[in-house]
Ligand SMILES: Nc1nc2c(ncn2[C@@H]2O[C@H](COP(=O)(O)OP(=O)(O)OP(=O)(O)O)[C@@H](O)[C@H]2O)c(=O)[nH]1
């Protein structure tokens with residue numbers, strides 16, 4: 001469903017991101033959760049976003065132009081202990097500036113590792129999204145590492161946890177960059193919200 005995806009630019013400040021009217025669909029989550037891998041999987045473009053086994057690989061806001069009409073945005077991860085002290089508590093300024101302060105940011109996917117129970121830092125971040133009324137969805141990553149039943153359980157546990165705070169649950173997707181699971185569902189959803 002994506003015909004062409006190309007790297008547009010890397011930004012370290014809001015002032016540097018593309019100044020056109022095109023919408024951003026962005027991906028956030030803990031370092032190493034699989035944001036860059038997912039972007040490569042969705043675009044069918046293996047080397048587009050840089051992937052690494054070492055957390056903290058993506059440090060800038062990376063814009064990838066899709067079919068000349070919207071952007072996929074790869075963001076730095078949060079919760080990585082080796083970032084500077086000032087960043088360890090809370091979230092890096094580059095992330096909060098972009099997510100909470102950028103009009104271009106149209107929809108945010110929060111990625112969580114499907115193997116883990118809800119992590120405090122993710123729940124904190126999701127809470128902030130609620131406070132700022134940021135539209136978001138959840139993507140469970142690395143689904144290839146679990147059985148179908150285990151995946152279903154992960155989604156259920158997350159749903160139950162979010163229900164404690166939210167009246168309405170966000171859209172949720174299970175994915176794997178290895179098997180391309182979730183690709184069609186996520187891209188169809190993006191298609192729908194961009195219209
Ligand atoms: N088995 C499996 N491994 C994955 C999957 N997605 C990512 N990985 C692995 O997880 C590691 C981190 O992937 P990245 O895509 O670089 O993660 P990231 O969230 O962009 O990380 P940062 O940029 O450091 O925040 C790499 O070793 C990937 O190969 C997946 O769907 N299945």
Ligand SMILES: [Mg+2]
Nearest residue numbers: 035036057058
């Ligand atoms: Mg990355």
